[in-house]
Amino acid sequence: MDLLEHIEKFTAWLADEKGYSQHTVVSYRRDLLEFADSAGGQTNVTAIDGRPIRDYVYSLNTRNSSSSVARKLSALRTFFKFLVQEHVIGQSPMGSITMPKQQQYIPVFLTVDEVFALLEAPGSEDTYGVRDKAILELLYSTGIRVSELVGCNMVNLDFDNEMLRIKGKGNKERLVPMGNPAIAALNDYLPDRQEMLRSKLQQGKKVDNKAVFLNSRAKRLTSRSVERKVAEYGRRAAIDKPVTPHVLRHSFATHLLE
Numbered sequence: 001m002d003l004l005e006h007i008e009k010f011t012a013w014l015a016d017e018k019g020y021s022q023h024t025v026v027s028y029r030r031d032l033l034e035f036a037d038s039a040g041g042q043t044n045v046t047a048i049d050g051r052p053i054r055d056y057v058y059s060l061n062t063r064n065s066s067s068s069v070a071r072k073l074s075a076l077r078t079f080f081k082f083l084v085q086e087h088v089i090g091q092s093p094m095g096s097i098t099m100p101k102q103q104q105y106i107p108v109f110l111t112v113d114e115v116f117a118l119l120e121a122p123g124s125e126d127t128y129g130v131r132d133k134a135i136l137e138l139l140y141s142t143g144i145r146v147s148e149l150v151g152c153n154m155v156n157l158d159f160d161n162e163m164l165r166i167k168g169k170g171n172k173e174r175l176v177p178m179g180n181p182a183i184a185a186l187n188d189y190l191p192d193r194q195e196m197l198r199s200k201l202q203q204g205k206k207v208d209n210k211a212v213f214l215n216s217r218a219k220r221l222t223s224r225s226v227e228r229k230v231a232e233y234g235r236r237a238a239i240d241k242p243v244t245p246h247v248l249r250h251s252f253a254t255h256l257l258e
Helices: 004-018 022-038 050-061 066-085 110-120 127-143 146-150 180-202 223-236 244-258
Strands: 162-169 171-177
Touching: 004 022, 004 066, 022 050, 022 066, 022 110, 110 127, 110 162, 110 244, 127 146, 127 180, 127 223, 127 244, 146 223, 146 244, 223 244
Parallel strands: none
Antiparallel strands: 162 171
16 A cells, blocks of 8 residues: 555544544545655655654744644644554654654633623523524533534433443443533523424424534534524623633633642
8 A cells, every 4th residue: 555545544443443433534635645745756665764754843843823734733643643553654754753742722711790691691682592592602601622522312311310320432322410500501492402303394394403502503503503692692692702612611620620
Protein backbone atom coordinates (compact mmCIF):
# COMPACT_ATOMS: atom_id res chain seq x y z
CA MET A 1 0.00 0.00 0.00
CA ASP A 2 1.13 3.54 -0.66
CA LEU A 3 0.67 6.51 1.67
CA LEU A 4 -2.81 7.42 0.40
CA GLU A 5 -4.07 3.86 0.79
CA HIS A 6 -2.77 3.73 4.35
CA ILE A 7 -4.50 7.03 5.11
CA GLU A 8 -7.83 5.59 3.92
CA LYS A 9 -7.29 2.45 5.98
CA PHE A 10 -6.44 4.55 9.04
CA THR A 11 -9.51 6.78 8.76
CA ALA A 12 -11.73 3.73 8.31
CA TRP A 13 -10.18 2.33 11.51
CA LEU A 14 -10.93 5.57 13.36
CA ALA A 15 -14.59 5.38 12.33
CA ASP A 16 -15.21 1.63 12.62
CA GLU A 17 -12.94 0.54 15.47
CA LYS A 18 -12.47 3.69 17.56
CA GLY A 19 -15.96 5.08 17.01
CA TYR A 20 -14.79 8.61 16.23
CA SER A 21 -17.40 11.06 14.96
CA GLN A 22 -17.65 11.76 11.24
CA HIS A 23 -16.48 15.33 11.86
CA THR A 24 -13.30 14.12 13.60
CA VAL A 25 -12.57 11.49 10.96
CA VAL A 26 -12.96 14.06 8.18
CA SER A 27 -10.59 16.44 10.01
CA TYR A 28 -7.94 13.71 10.44
CA ARG A 29 -8.23 12.71 6.79
CA ARG A 30 -7.95 16.30 5.59
CA ASP A 31 -4.81 16.93 7.67
CA LEU A 32 -3.17 13.69 6.53
CA LEU A 33 -3.95 14.35 2.87
CA GLU A 34 -2.34 17.78 3.30
CA PHE A 35 0.82 16.05 4.56
CA ALA A 36 0.68 13.56 1.68
CA ASP A 37 0.49 16.46 -0.76
CA SER A 38 3.50 18.14 0.86
CA ALA A 39 5.47 14.87 0.71
CA GLY A 40 5.17 14.96 -3.08
CA GLY A 41 6.23 11.76 -4.76
CA GLN A 42 7.24 10.00 -1.53
CA THR A 43 4.34 7.58 -1.27
CA ASN A 44 6.12 4.63 0.37
CA VAL A 45 5.34 4.97 4.09
CA THR A 46 8.26 2.74 5.09
CA ALA A 47 10.67 5.28 3.59
CA ILE A 48 9.24 8.35 5.37
CA ASP A 49 11.63 9.75 7.97
CA GLY A 50 11.85 12.98 9.93
CA ARG A 51 12.98 15.13 6.99
CA PRO A 52 9.69 15.43 5.02
CA ILE A 53 7.86 15.88 8.31
CA ARG A 54 10.17 18.74 9.37
CA ASP A 55 9.70 20.35 5.94
CA TYR A 56 5.96 20.00 6.42
CA VAL A 57 6.12 21.57 9.88
CA TYR A 58 8.15 24.49 8.49
CA SER A 59 5.53 25.10 5.80
CA LEU A 60 2.75 24.92 8.38
CA ASN A 61 4.41 27.47 10.66
CA THR A 62 4.44 30.04 7.87
CA ARG A 63 0.65 30.03 7.45
CA ASN A 64 -1.02 28.50 10.53
CA SER A 65 -1.49 29.30 14.20
CA SER A 66 0.34 27.18 16.77
CA SER A 67 -2.92 25.47 17.73
CA SER A 68 -3.59 24.48 14.10
CA VAL A 69 -0.04 23.16 13.72
CA ALA A 70 -0.42 21.15 16.93
CA ARG A 71 -3.70 19.63 15.68
CA LYS A 72 -2.19 18.62 12.36
CA LEU A 73 0.88 17.10 14.04
CA SER A 74 -1.37 15.24 16.46
CA ALA A 75 -3.11 13.65 13.46
CA LEU A 76 0.28 12.63 12.04
CA ARG A 77 1.43 11.23 15.38
CA THR A 78 -1.72 9.11 15.71
CA PHE A 79 -1.41 7.94 12.11
CA PHE A 80 2.18 6.73 12.48
CA LYS A 81 1.36 5.11 15.83
CA PHE A 82 -1.35 3.17 14.00
CA LEU A 83 1.16 2.07 11.35
CA VAL A 84 3.50 0.81 14.08
CA GLN A 85 0.64 -1.15 15.70
CA GLU A 86 -0.20 -2.65 12.30
CA HIS A 87 3.49 -3.63 11.83
CA VAL A 88 3.70 -1.55 8.67
CA ILE A 89 6.70 0.39 10.04
CA GLY A 90 9.12 -0.41 12.83
CA GLN A 91 9.01 2.94 14.60
CA SER A 92 7.33 6.28 14.20
CA PRO A 93 9.29 9.04 12.42
CA MET A 94 7.60 11.54 14.75
CA GLY A 95 10.09 10.86 17.57
CA SER A 96 12.33 13.80 16.62
CA ILE A 97 9.44 16.21 16.01
CA THR A 98 8.52 18.59 18.85
CA MET A 99 5.03 19.93 19.28
CA PRO A 100 4.63 23.73 19.18
CA LYS A 101 4.04 25.53 22.47
CA GLN A 102 0.40 26.35 22.99
CA GLN A 103 -0.81 29.72 24.17
CA GLN A 104 -2.47 29.51 27.55
CA TYR A 105 -5.98 30.88 27.73
CA ILE A 106 -8.59 31.24 30.44
CA PRO A 107 -11.87 29.59 29.45
CA VAL A 108 -14.83 31.96 29.27
CA PHE A 109 -17.59 31.18 31.74
CA LEU A 110 -20.70 32.94 32.96
CA THR A 111 -21.36 34.15 36.48
CA VAL A 112 -24.29 32.63 38.34
CA ASP A 113 -26.30 35.82 37.77
CA GLU A 114 -25.54 35.70 34.03
CA VAL A 115 -26.66 32.08 33.85
CA PHE A 116 -29.92 32.94 35.59
CA ALA A 117 -30.48 35.81 33.16
CA LEU A 118 -29.81 33.48 30.23
CA LEU A 119 -32.18 30.80 31.53
CA GLU A 120 -34.93 33.40 31.84
CA ALA A 121 -34.37 34.80 28.33
CA PRO A 122 -36.80 32.50 26.43
CA GLY A 123 -40.28 33.93 26.85
CA SER A 124 -43.90 33.22 25.98
CA GLU A 125 -43.55 35.41 22.89
CA ASP A 126 -41.00 32.96 21.43
CA THR A 127 -42.53 30.28 19.19
CA TYR A 128 -40.21 27.64 20.60
CA GLY A 129 -39.51 29.30 23.94
CA VAL A 130 -40.58 26.27 26.02
CA ARG A 131 -38.27 24.01 23.99
CA ASP A 132 -35.40 26.49 24.18
CA LYS A 133 -35.82 26.86 27.94
CA ALA A 134 -35.48 23.07 28.25
CA ILE A 135 -32.36 23.14 26.06
CA LEU A 136 -30.68 25.83 28.16
CA GLU A 137 -31.62 24.17 31.45
CA LEU A 138 -30.35 20.77 30.29
CA LEU A 139 -27.05 22.17 28.96
CA TYR A 140 -26.36 23.98 32.22
CA SER A 141 -27.70 21.26 34.51
CA THR A 142 -25.63 18.45 32.98
CA GLY A 143 -22.62 20.12 31.33
CA ILE A 144 -23.07 17.96 28.23
CA ARG A 145 -21.71 18.91 24.81
CA VAL A 146 -24.06 20.38 22.22
CA SER A 147 -23.51 17.33 20.00
CA GLU A 148 -24.59 15.12 22.90
CA LEU A 149 -27.67 17.27 23.49
CA VAL A 150 -28.93 17.08 19.89
CA GLY A 151 -28.12 13.36 19.84
CA CYS A 152 -30.41 12.68 22.81
CA ASN A 153 -33.34 10.36 22.17
CA MET A 154 -36.45 9.94 24.28
CA VAL A 155 -35.21 6.54 25.42
CA ASN A 156 -32.20 8.29 27.01
CA LEU A 157 -34.39 10.18 29.50
CA ASP A 158 -34.82 8.42 32.84
CA PHE A 159 -37.17 10.63 34.85
CA ASP A 160 -37.62 8.05 37.63
CA ASN A 161 -33.93 8.14 38.49
CA GLU A 162 -33.41 11.73 37.28
CA MET A 163 -30.64 10.59 34.95
CA LEU A 164 -29.72 11.15 31.31
CA ARG A 165 -27.88 8.50 29.29
CA ILE A 166 -25.35 10.13 26.97
CA LYS A 167 -23.32 8.69 24.12
CA GLY A 168 -20.17 10.79 23.96
CA LYS A 169 -16.85 10.70 22.14
CA GLY A 170 -15.79 7.28 20.92
CA ASN A 171 -19.40 6.08 21.34
CA LYS A 172 -18.78 5.76 25.09
CA GLU A 173 -21.93 5.87 27.17
CA ARG A 174 -22.26 7.57 30.54
CA LEU A 175 -25.04 8.54 32.91
CA VAL A 176 -25.36 12.14 34.05
CA PRO A 177 -27.77 13.46 36.68
CA MET A 178 -30.42 15.97 35.64
CA GLY A 179 -31.25 18.79 38.05
CA ASN A 180 -34.82 19.52 39.10
CA PRO A 181 -35.09 22.72 36.99
CA ALA A 182 -34.02 20.77 33.88
CA ILE A 183 -36.55 18.01 34.61
CA ALA A 184 -39.30 20.59 35.13
CA ALA A 185 -38.39 22.35 31.86
CA LEU A 186 -38.41 19.04 29.99
CA ASN A 187 -41.83 18.15 31.40
CA ASP A 188 -43.11 21.51 30.19
CA TYR A 189 -41.67 20.94 26.71
CA LEU A 190 -42.60 17.31 26.02
CA PRO A 191 -46.36 17.95 25.52
CA ASP A 192 -45.44 20.59 22.90
CA ARG A 193 -43.13 18.06 21.25
CA GLN A 194 -45.90 15.47 21.15
CA GLU A 195 -48.34 17.96 19.65
CA MET A 196 -45.81 18.93 16.96
CA LEU A 197 -45.31 15.28 16.01
CA ARG A 198 -49.07 14.69 15.87
CA SER A 199 -49.61 17.76 13.69
CA LYS A 200 -46.90 16.87 11.18
CA LEU A 201 -48.05 13.25 10.97
CA GLN A 202 -51.58 14.43 10.20
CA GLN A 203 -50.11 16.48 7.34
CA GLY A 204 -48.43 13.34 6.01
CA LYS A 205 -44.96 14.61 6.86
CA LYS A 206 -42.01 12.45 7.85
CA VAL A 207 -40.93 13.11 11.45
CA ASP A 208 -38.23 12.04 13.90
CA ASN A 209 -40.10 10.51 16.83
CA LYS A 210 -36.88 9.42 18.55
CA ALA A 211 -35.14 12.76 19.02
CA VAL A 212 -35.85 14.77 22.17
CA PHE A 213 -35.36 18.20 20.62
CA LEU A 214 -37.15 18.91 17.34
CA ASN A 215 -37.11 21.75 14.85
CA SER A 216 -40.13 23.30 13.09
CA ARG A 217 -40.33 20.31 10.71
CA ALA A 218 -40.40 17.85 13.64
CA LYS A 219 -36.90 16.71 12.70
CA ARG A 220 -33.85 16.51 14.99
CA LEU A 221 -32.29 19.86 15.82
CA THR A 222 -28.72 20.40 14.62
CA SER A 223 -25.80 21.59 16.72
CA ARG A 224 -25.56 24.74 14.63
CA SER A 225 -29.22 25.60 15.29
CA VAL A 226 -28.71 25.24 19.04
CA GLU A 227 -25.55 27.36 18.91
CA ARG A 228 -27.44 30.14 17.12
CA LYS A 229 -30.27 30.01 19.65
CA VAL A 230 -27.93 30.10 22.65
CA ALA A 231 -26.06 33.09 21.19
CA GLU A 232 -29.38 34.86 20.50
CA TYR A 233 -30.57 34.42 24.08
CA GLY A 234 -27.16 35.54 25.35
CA ARG A 235 -27.57 38.84 23.47
CA ARG A 236 -31.15 39.19 24.73
CA ALA A 237 -29.93 38.70 28.31
CA ALA A 238 -27.40 41.53 27.71
CA ILE A 239 -24.45 39.30 28.57
CA ASP A 240 -21.29 41.12 27.51
CA LYS A 241 -19.29 38.05 26.45
CA PRO A 242 -19.68 35.24 23.91
CA VAL A 243 -22.42 32.81 24.94
CA THR A 244 -22.18 29.34 23.42
CA PRO A 245 -23.08 25.81 24.51
CA HIS A 246 -19.37 25.30 25.27
CA VAL A 247 -19.37 28.37 27.51
CA LEU A 248 -22.33 26.88 29.36
CA ARG A 249 -20.33 23.66 29.74
CA HIS A 250 -17.44 25.63 31.28
CA SER A 251 -19.89 27.50 33.50
CA PHE A 252 -21.39 24.22 34.74
CA ALA A 253 -17.93 22.90 35.65
CA THR A 254 -16.83 26.15 37.30
CA HIS A 255 -19.97 26.50 39.42
CA LEU A 256 -19.81 22.82 40.35
CA LEU A 257 -16.27 23.29 41.68
CA GLU A 258 -17.29 26.40 43.56
